[in-house]
């Protein structure tokens with residue numbers, strides 16, 4: 001059996017987050033000295049920090065919360081493809097890949113090179129891609145980018161289109177050292193009852 005590979009961003013107090021969003025912070029709020037026995041940490045973060053999933057409630061007041069999402073989509077066979085492009089991701093870009101029957105599709109763009117700076121422009125998912133991928137059987141799309149829409153977008157067209165075609169969104173992956181191919185994925189959200197998103201520990205294992 002090959003080993004599990006971590007494809008998650010590390011969570012530390014210096015990491016970059018969406019412009020204007022809650023900075024990530026971990027601190028020991030109840031230390032050994034005070035408690036007499038243990039260190040107890042406190043985490044403060046946005047649900048859209050680092051490697052995370054979106055729940056439809058993020059962009060739709062009537063949308064599903066994290067607890068309502070089917071956990072089966074976040075574990076299982078996944079295909080990694082490389083689309084090293086800085087323009088938008090279009091239906092044509094998937095020609096030449098056999099993704100038919102792929103439930104979980106992870107896309108490496110390699111565009112977000114310097115992780116110490118939040119990108120001011122990213123390739124977004126073009127209209128039409130959601131319908132095409134849904135037709136191929138894709139139910140989860142993951143990218144090495146902080147969003148599937150342009151950073152400045154307020155309409156979040158791709159988020160809405162993907163969701164209306166039954167595709168679940170996984171963002172902020174680290175796919176730098178991952179060759180294209182067939183893998184197993186695990187990227188489970190936390191059981192956040194009201195969550196609009198959730199951090200995940202995303203891992204991949206090469207299929208034998």
Ligand SMILES: N[C@@H](CC(=O)c1ccccc1NC=O)C(=O)O
Pocket residue numbers: 018019020021046048054058146147148153154171
């Ligand atoms: N759509 C992005 C997050 C996002 O749009 C956002 C995150 C935190 C604070 C503001 C945001 N968007 C504001 O227009 C995401 O899916 O993670």
Ligand SMILES: [Zn+2]
Pocket residue numbers: 047048052053054058146171197
């Ligand atoms: Zn998000």
Ligand SMILES: [Zn+2]
Pocket residue numbers: 054146147148159169171
């Ligand atoms: Zn998103």
